[in-house]
Amino acid sequence: MFTLGGTYYLDEDKTWTASALCRYETNSQRTKVAIRPGDDFHIEWGIGKSLTDSLIVGASGYCHWQVTNGSGAAVAYDPNIHDQFFSAGPEVQCCFQPVRLCVQVRYQFEVATRDRPEGQSLVFSFVKILDPCKRQQRCKRFYCR
Template sequence: MKTQVSLVILFSLLLSLVSAKLFSQETGHYSPGVQGIKVGTLPPPGFYYIMHNVFYSADSYYDGDGNKSEIDFDVNVFANVHRFLYVWEDVIFGANYGMHVLVPTTNTDISIGAFGVNDSKYGIGDIVIEPILLSWNKPKYDISVALATIAPVGSYDITEAASPGKSFWTGMFTFGGTYYFDSKKSWHASILNRYEMHGEKKDYDVTPGDDFTFEWGIGKTIVSKQIWNVGVSGYSHWQLSEDKGNDVFYDASVKDKIFAVGPEVTCMFPKAKLNLELRSQFEFGAVDRSQGRKICLSLFKAF
């Protein structure tokens, strides 16, 4: 029962409606759809600053049976995410080794007319620390594996639906890769899998269930004065296990899921060591969560 919002973006959709059994409240940390076409490939060795700007909007909420709930639901989230990544060359087992820290800030505006909820908050979200990131880069494929923890440093209040933090720790295991269909690596397909395991919420006896997210991208590289990538990317997300704890008053057997797909274009400026990415993804098939649209503009700067 988790909405992710990414390597990602982090925003809260805890609805402060524990007594309203229409919802399964708890959502996970990771927000998919931020890394796009070549999601399974780690950049070459070096230091990178990456800024993700993500806008998510939804005016529909789907119940545990996948039916649209007539509750006058509306949410708008803007996340500005700062990511600092360093990659060393050929460190262990023939793989490049990297580590990164991700610091999100979010501005969330949520309203649910049927329940009188109207909340808006801006603040720092929960921070991602990824101390282990391994990448093998071969002529026909790339492979990546990573371990991360997500620390609950963002402010949280169960009575505030727009709280930027989640009030629990998360451990996340990542594995994936990119396959190149020709020797010039112009056509490629990429996948990335993330498995989240969550701790118990502070001051609240709920431990969210595990989450699994599958992200993918298919693209074409076009080389001119700049290097362009165009294609399609998307994601699928499932909650795998039930929420647990004495404060789980909703139906814990209901597990959320969501799917998304959309177009993407990226442009690399080699002389400036700068990369820009723009993607738009449209969600569908929602169960026990919101369903909306996501637009992401990312800037990658190598030093």
């Protein structure tokens, strides 16, 4: 797997952010079945606005494309049909400064799927900041008061 990502601040005060994470996955032969799935390319993305020091709202999503054919003696489907899907939805992050804990809720729904089921996801993430002041100066406005 090969990965590349980054975040770009859209304004001088760094209240607007856009980020993306790109990933290329190489698949190998499956064990016990003579199938090698095709390679995949993914993009996870997000755009957000800090409304306060503790509240960020935005949108996020992901895209997926199978970029090479599947192969192998046990392939029982058309290897030229490549799966793909796209998703998007709202995201909210709230940070609780006294306990240095951030909670994130994200809802995403998939659209334009091909060769796979279409679905929805609801994700809850919890992040506990253990020692923020020694690591990054740019985080001091929130974490190191």
